[in-house]
Amino acid sequence: MKARFAAILSLLGAGFIAGIGTTIFLELGLYDLSALSPHNELERQLIMFLKNNAIEYQSGDIKAPALNDRERIKKGFALYEVQCKVCHGAPGEPRGRVSTGLNPNPPPLFKADDHWSSGELGWIIQNGLKMAGMPGVGIGQTDDDIWNIVSYVKRMNTLSVAEYKAMKKALKDGVDPPGLEWEFPEEGWKKLKNYSASEGKVLLKKLGCASCHSIPGIKAQNTHAGPSLKEWKNRHFIAGQVANYPKSLVKWLMHPEKIDPTTLMPNLDVTEEQAWKMSAYLMSLEE
Known part of the structure; x- marks a missing residue:
């Protein structure tokens, strides 16, 4: 009982001292209000x-x-x-x-x-x-x-x-060019759920993708010829050309040269089904 009472007094004392310290700190104008200083x-x-x-x-x-x-x-x-x-x-x-x-x-x-x-x-x-x-x-x-x-x-x-x-x-x-779509595109997130991320991981390894890219979960001798694919889902663009969502990623994996004619990414003759599976794994990489 005495120990509990002593603990309560200690907490109250610490709170009182902290309150006094904070008041003095604010009264003296020591708090940094400059917008050039980031929040702690x-x-x-x-x-x-x-x-x-x-x-x-x-x-x-x-x-x-x-x-x-x-x-x-x-x-x-x-x-x-x-x-x-x-x-x-x-x-x-x-x-x-x-x-x-x-x-x-x-x-x-x-x-x-x-x-x-x-x-x-x-x-x-x-x-x-x-x-x-x-x-x-x-x-x-x-x-x-x-x-x-x-x-x-x-x-x-x-x-x-x-x-x-x-x-x-x-x-x-005041004129829309042919092919311009203002509405939201069909992104492919629902369709992506039908494909196995684990099978996509196997395909990425089999096709040697990790020899150029650092891919979480896949170990290989990496030449670093291509960018890391870590946290792929959080990226906004694919090759700086198209928005990063499943449907466009599938197109990129199948025919990278059609999206970026100057790319060094090779066309590996990936089928549409394989591309969806590979996309399922890449889109699972959030951290």
Whole structure:
């Protein structure tokens, strides 16, 4: 009993001393408010904890409208170019200089659709985020404007540099070039589930892919002629040309020269079924 009482007194004393120390620290103005100084790990973890939980809770009842609509995405593209690109960039285009002075630094939104639901994206764009430099875009905007931006951000998840440039030119000229698709493409994630990642791993080893690439889980004498395939799923582009999703990866594995005529990646006469199995393994590489 005495030991427990002593422990409680010790905790109270430590808390009191910590409180006094914090008060003195803040009163003297010693806390670094400069946006040029990054958050320390404790601050970063606290902000992430608050952000993730608050967004999930406060966006819980939001129902997104149909977003895969040509005109909606085109309008969202135009709004994004004016209001968002300066901080978040675009495929093949860097963020504006003003974004470098923000802390935390605004992230590129190429993979936003992987981390946030449509409702969560709508809430973030509408309300902004404290302690993140993200303004609430909802001021002076209609609900339709917000959802238009969300639709384009989701489309950007699968947008190649070439497609982005074509969209930008189409808006400027007022005419869509042949073959330009504004809607979300069929990415192939559902189909990918029908193929064995373990069989894909065997194929990658059998075809000697690890002799040029470092591939997690496959040991081989590596010449490092090609890039590492570690965390493949987290990449946005394939060979810097097309968005990294299963359907485009299958095309790349079957006919790399058709996607990038200058590539050193050989055509190994891979069948479509083999390419899907290999893609299943590569898309399992997240860490």
